Amino acid sequence: MFGRRVPVQTVLLFSVLAALVCGVLAVYFGLHHSWIAALILGVLAVWFAIDALRARSWKKK
Template identity: 45%
Template sequence: MFGRRVPPHIVFLLSLLLAVLAGVAAFRYLRADNWLPGLLWGAVAVWFLVDAVRSYGWWKGR
């Protein structure tokens, strides 16, 4: 962003944390029969999980 990249292991950990938090939110919304917010939070969780997998590949590919 400002000429320096964030290390891949930091991106991996933050993406994994955000994926877990979004997954918990999705689970709680779906348990309360709020389908639209549950599906949206589920999509966000999948987005961050895919980002974590990609950053893990960058981290191990060094």
């Protein structure tokens, strides 16, 4: 932001953590039959996992 980039390691770390938290919460809500919350959190978990993979590919370059 404002001409400075966030380090790739930071993006990777926070994306992995967010994916794990969202995934665990999605399973929790799914087991308690709250399907809308489970669906939203599942989509977010996939979103953050893809972001982590993209950050990992940036790190390899």
